[in-house]
Amino acid sequence: MAKVACIGAGTVGSAWAVAFARAGHDVTLYDALPETVTDFAMPRISQILDDLERQVPLGVDPSRLLARVQPCINLEQAVAQTEFVQESIREDVDIKRDLFGQVSQVAPASALLMSSTSAIRGSLFLTEIAGPERALVAHPVNPPSHIPLVELCTTGLTSADTIERARTFFRAAAMEPVVLNKEIEGFLLNRLQYTLVAEAMHLVGEGYCTPEDIDKVLTSGLALRWVSIGPFMTAHLNAQGGFAGFVEQLGPMMRKMGQDAQTNYGWTPEQIAEIHDRMSAQQPVQSIPAAQTWRDKRILKTRALQASDAPPRDV
Numbered sequence: 001m002a003k004v005a006c007i008g009a010g011t012v013g014s015a016w017a018v019a020f021a022r023a024g025h026d027v028t029l030y031d032a033l034p035e036t037v038t039d040f041a042m043p044r045i046s047q048i049l050d051d052l053e054r055q056v057p058l059g060v061d062p063s064r065l066l067a068r069v070q071p072c073i074n075l076e077q078a079v080a081q082t083e084f085v086q087e088s089i090r091e092d093v094d095i096k097r098d099l100f101g102q103v104s105q106v107a108p109a110s111a112l113l114m115s116s117t118s119a120i121r122g123s124l125f126l127t128e129i130a131g132p133e134r135a136l137v138a139h140p141v142n143p144p145s146h147i148p149l150v151e152l153c154t155t156g157l158t159s160a161d162t163i164e165r166a167r168t169f170f171r172a173a174a175m176e177p178v179v180l181n182k183e184i185e186g187f188l189l190n191r192l193q194y195t196l197v198a199e200a201m202h203l204v205g206e207g208y209c210t211p212e213d214i215d216k217v218l219t220s221g222l223a224l225r226w227v228s229i230g231p232f233m234t235a236h237l238n239a240q241g242g243f244a245g246f247v248e249q250l251g252p253m254m255r256k257m258g259q260d261a262q263t264n265y266g267w268t269p270e271q272i273a274e275i276h277d278r279m280s281a282q283q284p285v286q287s288i289p290a291a292q293t294w295r296d297k298r299i300l301k302t303r304a305l306q307a308s309d310a311p312p313r314d315v
């Protein structure tokens with residue numbers, strides 16, 4: 001098993017620590033604010049492990065997995081003798097650039113250096129470091145303790161061996177990596193997610209529907225198909241002629257709606273406040289942690305359903 005350093009101990013970093021410990025790795029956990037590790041991350045990791053054990057038995061006592069996570073008081077201690085570094089600090093390119101400049105000097109020369117950045121191109125902060133060929137973006141979906149997708153993206157200087165090592169590492173940790181062949185802001189998931197949310201803001205802002213209607217369109221409509229098959233396979237199954245038949249029939253309509261969509265819609269502070277108030281009426285902000293726990297349990301149940309059977313195929 002490897003030694004993995006998690007740098008940044010917020011919601012993403014602590015969830016990464018769970019994923020790596022569950023995979024059998026020794027994990028060091030560091031944050032520039034030590035109290036984030038002691039007062040937030042370690043109790044949260046313990047709670048996540050207990051919740052996972054109730055939902056999907058881990059095969060190892062949660063306390064033994066928790067013991068694999070070692071809080072560290074300084075960065076050099078955290079990355080010493082490590083094989084993989086997973087950064088999950090604030091989305092600020094200057095802070096990330098400074099951090100990786102330090103990490104690349106004190107981590108072993110063979111260690112992979114990976115960032116959880118949600119949207120920033122890795123080339124903006126991972127190329128002017130010692131050994132840039134070993135650095136890449138490894139963007140998870142929050143929380144990576146429950147959701148297996150991780151997006152691996154080159155910086156332009158990342159070596160093919162680094163991408164393959166990362167892919168093998170994450171697969172062994174029961175994650176599901178996808179590889180981007182070249183850089184783009186937001187990578188794959190967030191470009192799709194933000195585009196959908198932006199058009200949803202347009203539809204609500206122009207009075208076509210309520211925020212609640214949008215959520216229902218997803219949970220009672222699109223998501224029921226997408227949880228088992230993605231948008232390309234959904235289209236493929238929606239026409240007798242498969243994907244080509246779908247585009248032949250609906251391609252002109254898709255193009256027109258794409259042109260009509262307003263993903264750069266100029267929402268106002270008042271519109272944001274109204275949506276916030278409507279969401280808070282359903283889910284008060286102070287109860288978000290409990291709702292996150294409920295969400296994570298539903299994610300695990302959904303994953304169990306996904307794994308329960310496979311679609312029929314003629315061979």
